[in-house]
Amino acid sequence: MKPVFMPRRIEEVWPIWERRPEAVLYAGGTDLFPSMRHGRPAPDAFICLESVSELKGVRDEGGSLVIGAGTTHAELLDDPLILEHAPILARALAVLGSPPIRHMGTIGGNVCTASPAGDTLPPLYLLGAEVEIQSVGGNRSLPMRDFILGPGRTALNSGEIVTGIRLDKAAPGCIHHFEKVGPRMALAIAVVSLAALLRVSDENRIESARLAWGSVGPTVVISDEVEAALIGRALTMHTLEGAAVLARRAVRPIDDIRAGADYRRLLAGNLILRLIEYARPAGSPGTSR
Numbered sequence: 001m002k003p004v005f006m007p008r009r010i011e012e013v014w015p016i017w018e019r020r021p022e023a024v025l026y027a028g029g030t031d032l033f034p035s036m037r038h039g040r041p042a043p044d045a046f047i048c049l050e051s052v053s054e055l056k057g058v059r060d061e062g063g064s065l066v067i068g069a070g071t072t073h074a075e076l077l078d079d080p081l082i083l084e085h086a087p088i089l090a091r092a093l094a095v096l097g098s099p100p101i102r103h104m105g106t107i108g109g110n111v112c113t114a115s116p117a118g119d120t121l122p123p124l125y126l127l128g129a130e131v132e133i134q135s136v137g138g139n140r141s142l143p144m145r146d147f148i149l150g151p152g153r154t155a156l157n158s159g160e161i162v163t164g165i166r167l168d169k170a171a172p173g174c175i176h177h178f179e180k181v182g183p184r185m186a187l188a189i190a191v192v193s194l195a196a197l198l199r200v201s202d203e204n205r206i207e208s209a210r211l212a213w214g215s216v217g218p219t220v221v222i223s224d225e226v227e228a229a230l231i232g233r234a235l236t237m238h239t240l241e242g243a244a245v246l247a248r249r250a251v252r253p254i255d256d257i258r259a260g261a262d263y264r265r266l267l268a269g270n271l272i273l274r275l276i277e278y279a280r281p282a283g284s285p286g287t288s289r
């Protein structure tokens with residue numbers, strides 16, 4: 001049997017790591033343990049973060065929220081701060097895995113796994129997320145785009161823990177959209193996903209647009225060109241079709257067992273067309289969606 005250490009506070013992690021530097025962290029274990037069944041070498045010891053109280057919950061810090069890395073997806077889906085200020089993240093969490101996975105899996109684990117298909121990543125990019133990191137030597141934080149280096153690769157050094165994810169509260173009145181396409185309706189790893197934060201005027205003009213795709217590149221794909229093709233234009237099928245053409249050029253999908261690159265490219269554009277559901281008849285009263 002390999003030993004599993006169960007610290008209750010972050011400060012208890014450092015002496016464990018000093019004695020057992022080979023020990024690998026886990027939170028929910030929903031990525032780590034399946035990866036070991038698929039060939040990842042098992043470490044000689046584990047540090048389970050499940051009981052570390054400082055890694056739990058969501059803090060309101062004025063313009064931003066700080067989510068403890070050990071907060072589960074199910075806990076976030078019940079959190080009033082997330083529902084009010086980051087509905088786009090809630091939409092992604094609602095379709096992540098299955099209820100048991102959402103009860104065990106954590107946001108820190110999803111970010112540290114750095115899968116191109118990680119469902120929380122596109123919303124976190126759009127919410128300006130920063131990853132908060134702690135080690136025995138001190139704290140640092142990195143924007144998501146600098147933290148995630150490629151599939152399964154992050155900027156985390158050995159001896160460091162992700163303690164939290166800081167994100168900007170979304171501006172009031174934004175449309176929060178998240179959709180993923182998978183091989184089936186439930187328990188599907190994304191073949192392509194799209195997160196979009198839009199603001200549309202009462203006259204149906206797109207005032208701001210931020211879009212992020214998952215599963216169509218080594219990391220989340222963001223395209224200034226696509227956003228520029230939307231901003232200032234009427235939210236019509238014509239506008240969206242123009243942006244979809246640019247999106248299919250911007251993404252960098254690969255062929256894998258779940259889907260071919262051409263299919264992913266097509267879908268990356270088609271998902272933009274769904275934004276037509278937010279079009280407003282000119283003169284309709286403004287509502288926050």
Ligand SMILES: Cc1cc2nc3c(=O)[nH]c(=O)nc-3n(C[C@H](O)[C@H](O)[C@H](O)COP(=O)(O)OP(=O)(O)OC[C@H]3O[C@@H](n4cnc5c(N)ncnc54)[C@H](O)[C@@H]3O)c2cc1C
Binds near residue numbers: 109120
């Ligand atoms: C059946 C199934 C379905 C799934 N469906 C989806 C899905 O639809 N969408 C999706 O995005 N993912 C899915 N996943 C993947 C997984 O559930 C998520 O990525 C989950 O968020 C991982 O969190 P965890 O706490 O279980 O991570 P763990 O397995 O505990 O850890 C994952 C990695 O992160 C590291 N780590 C964890 N916490 C920290 C920390 N605080 N600091 C530093 N390193 C840390 C670990 O060392 C490990 O390398 C699925 C998994 C399974 C088994």
